[in-house]
Amino acid sequence: MTDPANPKPDGAPWRNFYGRRKGKTLRPSQEVYLAEDLAALSPGPVDWEANPDRTPLDLAQLFQGRPVWLEIGFGGGEHMVHQAETHRGVGIIGCEPYINGVAMLLGKIRKAELDNVAVHPGDARDIFDVLPVASVDKAFLLYPDPWPKKRHHRRRFVTPEHLEPLARVLKPGAEFRVATDIADYVRQTLEEVPRAGFEWLAEGPEDWRAPWDDWISTRYEQKAIREGRPQHYLTFRRL
Template structure:
């Protein structure tokens, strides 16, 4: 569970991992040298207790902004940044080992249109302006497979209501998962918050997007015989 230091901060249980095994020296250096510079602005409650919206124009120079929620090791996020230099991207990931992996990939790729929030996406949602996000990605989120844990999934009201506020009309929301029950819950819950599913036939959820790059989580799923699903929604 997350700890809140600011007295006005809402209590939000956080159940995922924030740190794994020890970081390599190079990964710690990435965190020490690069992370603060790549921040989208003051997000945490201690730094921004008034929850002043982030200045995305100052951050990205007026470019369209995309958001990846839980970027894992950062493969997809860096791929999108490299192939879309005219777009600004924000990646959010609470698992610090994944953040360190992303920072290494950013150095290697030399991309400059990325910002990184190493924490709970709900804190980021607090300070994103209304209708500021043109595309959002949720790729292989934690499946929380036990029934009693389904309320911890992203595709639940606490997250989806906030997502619907920050994405603009016509925005695309992409979800990739290899868990059939996560597909079911996604198709039940996401449309209830102002999104329409764009599939017209089976190929639309069986085949990845044209600009897709496989992530390490997808490669693991395929090795273990699980079938990926690619769901595309549009904000109404």
């Protein structure tokens, strides 16, 4: 897999929108999940070495014709598993470069016995390259790395560099959900996402203060609550 910290094969450098790739030592059970389960849950050849021509994924084969959802950075996987359990009629692709989070997700998938998920342990931009145009029905960006320093704001996901390929793979009318506890991230999201071809669906304060009906609180949200930061739930529609 191409390291996003290094130049892409075409010479263009990635600018990471996420932080570290690995944390503390994995538990033996998590090592087992990675060794035994990850390959079978791969959405297909998404990295440059395996798919240098960027051949699109066969989503009909991957999810047997189900609608496709995409989670960009699933953290520990609790939201992705909850959505997959709640909506068995959809297929969900999750992308996460933090290997400890991938291992946690795999354990949850094994316990829940899910058959409607695919896992890419890397940069979501790898997936954008190989998803067919207008093929995704819903996307999630939940508590992304806030990059709080102003000089790092260009690393946030909500920039044209990331939003334009996301818009390309979303169907017209597809929903894009963003959750964050960082006020300045809200500002940048509301500025940049509509410019990329989306409509913000809020009509009043409760539309961004209250979570979605099928929401499950994540560990990142619980940390924000403990530290006294308000949550924001932004819903957009692809035009």
